[in-house]
Amino acid sequence: MSRTEARDFNPTIRQPISGWRELGLKEDWWAIWIGLGIVLAAYLLFANGSSIKWIAVTPAKWSNFAQLGAHFSANIDRYIVQFLLWLGIFSLALTTLGHKAREFIPAFLFLYLFSVAIFTLGQWDQANKYNLEPPLVALLLGLAISNLVGLPKWLDAGFRVEFYIKTGIVLLGATLPFTLIMWAGPTAIFQASIVSVATFLVIYWVSLRLGLDRRFAATLGAGGAVCGVSAAIAIAGAVGAKKEDAPIAITMVIVWAIVMIFVLPFAAQLLQLSAGVGGAWIGTSEFADAAGFAAAQAYGDLAGHGTIAGTSDQAVWAFTLMKVVGRDVWIGVWAFVLAIIATTRWEKTGADGKAPLGQIWWRFPKFVLGFVVASLIVTAATSQYSLADFNKIVNPAFVGPIKDLRTWAFIFCFFSIGLTTRFRELAKAGSKPFYAFTAGVAVNVVLGLVLSAFVFATHWQNLVR
């Protein structure tokens, strides 16, 4: 886009939306409203002897087409109502954020229908035999459609990867006991910090050795060390990087994140890591939340089928603690520290850059608050139940349906990753950023494995409710 086109594109300038206005104008907050709304509705119905189970319908296990047909003919009304629910709440959120309903609605219909097909395929009793894990199928199918067939760009309005994953993470909070967050959180922060700092320094150091600009090096380093694309653009803004720096960092994150979606679960299985340990490794070594959840969910599914030790929940819980609690929440601190260094130590860029302390909060990934509050609500609401009663009473009517809706949100996300990843459109990165980022990947993966599978292995394989 040329400078003149850019002027035409955005003839008005927005007022800052950090602050109260952010509550309605950032997708993080909408993920919170939607996620907590579902959790509260589920609790109110549960407390009154009912459940959201009816609307949280999912495809049943099947072994032949007759069973499949019987399931859908018996539950078609539930799927229609569920579709309308998702459509309604997502439309409200996305149109408020500025998207067009006429683009979102057909796009989401497309997304939902394919998600039903992907979910159904994953419920086939032979799916595990052919490695048809829904996250991986969703990703590969999406990649094939977007790169081999192609879809109109306007359909991207319905493929909101980050929005779906944030909504899913808030819902995930409802299935993760708060006591577990408190017990495992400090270890997650400690382990993730070691890996994040080491990865950042390696990428930064190699970048400088290769002659790259300091601000670009920091943008690349944050993309690999903290939380992927979000970190890259946050740090690019904090240090005043060149316009082309962030897209190159984004390319690096996407390429390696997608490679790791397949490599990490495969390698973890080869090493026979338990679900919790594998999830912790993925949480330490994946670059983006959405990609990491795809890998962790796929690895957890292996546990669900008995291929590896542990439970599906353990893989997802360990990943979430490591990635969300251990890495994501620190992006504001990274931005603050790097902004100070950029404004006081690095060469000037012609602008008077600031390093306000407030950005620790402005850049805080607010959806994490929803994740924690959801965990607190469900933990408080179910604290009087024994484990046996929880499994017999609470899970089927309260927590289980929330988990099912979370699974839907994740499938929307995984399919959207594939649909929006068009490799030919990614910024051309060149060899130097690639070498620098890849050096960080190598350190990240090895260090993450050592810490997860050896140093803290006992911790991660004992994650229990």
Next chain:
Amino acid sequence: MTAEHPGKCLSCVEFRNDPAYLETVFTGIKSLGSAYGSTRADDGLCLRHDRYRGARDSCADYEPNIRRSWAGAVTPPPPLGNR
């Protein structure tokens, strides 16, 4: 900051922080990220310097945005050649 943010990038005519615009410039961002998230804060692109900056930054080339008042009234921008 005040409503008009005098002297800050946010109120400069060269500053663009609309998330829809940023998603067209930062190719690939939608794949594993978003310009609508909290972590971006109010950052945007400076068209004059081709840098991605914080909204609270400032520089010697600052030029106030005259196209829209706080109330939202839009006035035509001056021709580019007059800048």
